[in-house]
Amino acid sequence: MMQSVKVVVVGDGSVGKSCLLITYTTNAFPGEYIPTVFDNYGASVMVDGKPIMLGLWDTAGQEDYDRLRPLSYSQTDVFLTCFSSRVSLENARRKWREELDRHSPETPVLLVRCKNDLERELDEEASRVAREWPQCRGYYSTSALLGRGVREAMEEAVRVALSDGTRGMTKKKARSRWWLGRRERSPPPVMPEAGKAPELAVADDTFGEDLARLLRDGTARDVTIRVGGDELEAHKAVLCCASPVFRKLILDEPMRDYDKMLGAHQDNYGSTEALPARFEEEEEEDGAVVVVTDGTTAATVKALLVHWYTGKCEVDDVEAATRWGCAELVAAMANKRDGLEELNPSIETWLHERFGRAAADLLQKLTPDVTLAVEGCEREAHACLLAARSPVLRAALYSGAGGAQTRREARLTFDEVSPAALEAVISFACTRTANIDDDNALDVIAAADRFDLPRLSSLAEIYLCKRLDAAVSESIAKADVDFVELLCFARRHRASTLGGFLVHFIATNYLLFQDKRLRQRLPSEEDRAYVEEHQWPPKSYLDAVAAWEAKHKNKFSWRRFSSSSYRNNNNNNNTEIDPARG
Incomplete structure (x- = not known):
């Protein structure tokens, strides 16, 4: 017959109790931390060749639950007292030992260190605490993140529970042992589990879709690419961030480390003469810079533009991809040829990350074309990226949003937006990231709502x-x-x-x-x-x-x-x- 063992885990909040149990029962480290109120886990395990039905009770360590938590201690076979730092170890020695001695004085305890990958100089001190605690049957050091020591600690808890003499007591005596009452006839009502907290999920990244729309409708265009008799409209800021070739052509900036793909050959283009295009400044109505290309068809250039704007790897011209410095396209075509297309989305992600790093590095070298003002603070930025990322800024910057606008506001002023929030909005629009801290988080949420930036x-x-x-x-x-x-x-x-x-x-x-x-x-x-x-x-x-x-x-x-x-x-x-x- 399968034996049952009840294990209750106690310890300060945030020491890693839930991660310890989740890692043990699922063999996977949880991606997000959700503070526990009271939660139960169950597992059928084999320990020393014996089948065990293991009941694992997680508890909240906050002092708010000091009066409620002991209701879950009834008929516990073994306690795991967890800690992860010197402060929580001291609380294990004082608070948790006192609580367990008061409510369950004869139940055995294991002292368990969590997060041993973070702080190393605790084992000797923890061993001393374990030796000085009469009910403590041993000390185990674990890391749920690395999966280190977790199974050993849990299996030892089962062994301690099965070998402890108090399991032979009658239920009546065991109950009175725990409650220390005079006439107990039944255990307290079983505490129900608290509901699971909602998942903390980041909103979808629409960076590629936003730039694809910018390319399609021609908003804020400021460069014309001429291929023979064809003309294609684009944006200098996007091209300089997405393409090392255009960066060299327009800014005369060399290739950066973040441009290079691991294991791929890429030319560094020591001079503009080596580029597959040449640069001409022409006095056109919209002040655009004209780039004339040789040797590449208009259809291929159009496909390359889609690649630079969206990160999509749908070009199938290896020679053109090589001439234009797109080693990632060559790799994507090789994946497609070898039946490994499932790897290509990671290339798209890498391209978006490269764009953000290039934007943070280079956009100040490209003349900004719009000023945003809030609370006496002014910031310059690039209108095309603001318009692409925020429909509110798009409408404020351009008349007739959705068409090929020609009128653009050179300065925008906003009330009730803090300088820190404006900085975060501009950074997010251009680089996909933003600095968020305790001082600006609420302001950033308010600004993101105002400018319709759900991911920010x-x-x-x-x-x-x-x-x-x-x-x-x-x-x-x-x-x-x-x-x-x-x-x-x-x-x-x-x-x-x-x-x-x-x-x-x-x-x-x-x-x-x-x-x-x-x-x-x-x-x-x-x-x-x-x-x-x-x-x-x-x-x-x-x-x-x-x-x-x-x-x-x-x-x-x-x-x-x-x-x-x-x-x-x-x-x-x-x-x-x-x-x-x-």
């Missing part, structure tokens, strides 16, 4: 979600954040990722947020309905615990688990993040 907004939203994770790692109530006001800000600025994260966070930490004004403060009826439906712990569980306590007159008074008790004990006097910034 999602990058800032995910940054904020992770910062909020860090802010509540020790205590939610003491975090310097007004979560409800931040949710209102997210809804105002269409920040769906941040909004989804926050409304779930409020619902799954309901006892900390519940008061007579919560319903009125939530920004929409939809959010109110979500919180009521997904509140954790659910009302049915709270009622069951209250009934269980009334029946047994347990020393744990339900008042200790009430929302008012949570607020009073945690001194929830929050300082608000001001979402009106930006």
Whole structure:
């Protein structure tokens, strides 16, 4: 008969408890960190030739749950006390040892170090803590990221649980051992799992599609490529960032390291005479620079333009690709020939990254053609890239958006946009990246909403979600954040990722947020309905615990688990993040 073992994992917030369990049960490291409230995992494993049904209970380490967490300790076979730093090791020695000694004094413990790939000088100190803890049966060092020591620690936990003498006690005695009560007849109600947090996903990258539209409609064109009797319209800023040949032709700049593909030969073009084109400045109406080419057909040049703008590798002329310095196209054609076309999307990604690095490096050397002004700060930029990336800026810069515009505004002024947010918008439009930090994240979200840049907004939203994770790692109530006001800000600025994260966070930490004004403060009826439906712990569980306590007159008074008790004990006097910034 398969034996069952209950393992409960405790430790400070953010030390890596969830990653340890997920890596063990799935053999994969989780890509995103989601703070745990209370979660359960199950696995059927073989340990020393014996089949084991392993129940793994993950817990929240924040002090907000100090009164609720012990309800999950009933009938535990072994505890894993986790740490990842000197601070969390000291808390393991003090807080967690004291909590386990109080609520489950005879249950064995393993001390488990997580994230041993980050800090190395802890093993000796941790071993001493383990030796000084009577209930501790050993110390294990692990890295969920590297998969190091995880299985060994979990298998040892099973061995300790099976060999410990307390498993032979009667259920009645084991229960009284844990609860230390006088007349226990049944365990407390089983704590339900909290709902899973929504996935933190970055909005799709539309860089290639944006530049493809720019090429198609001719917006902001400033260069004409003449091939025989044909003329093709393009943009100097795009060509200089996407093509080392045009960079040499227009700016006389040499090839950079980021231009070179690993394992591919590329000419460095020591002089413009070696290029497959020549440069002429002609006084045309729109002040365009005319490039005349030799030896390449108009159809091939048109296909090359699509490649430079979008990253698509659909040219099939190896000689032309070689003459124009497109080693990536030669590689893509070889992949297609060898039946390895699935590799070509990675080439497209590499091209977009190269474009961004070139833009950061070179665009200041190419004369900007528009000035953006906010709050007394001015920034110069390239109109074609702004118009390609933001429909709002496109409409502001050009009349009759969607056609071949000829009138362009040389200066735009915006109110209620901070200089840091403007910097992020311009950087994102030109390089696909932006600097986002604690000081500008809210401003960036507001500006991204204003200029219709959903991917930029999602990058800032995910940054904020992770910062909020860090802010509540020790205590939610003491975090310097007004979560409800931040949710209102997210809804105002269409920040769906941040909004989804926050409304779930409020619902799954309901006892900390519940008061007579919560319903009125939530920004929409939809959010109110979500919180009521997904509140954790659910009302049915709270009622069951209250009934269980009334029946047994347990020393744990339900008042200790009430929302008012949570607020009073945690001194929830929050300082608000001001979402009106930006």
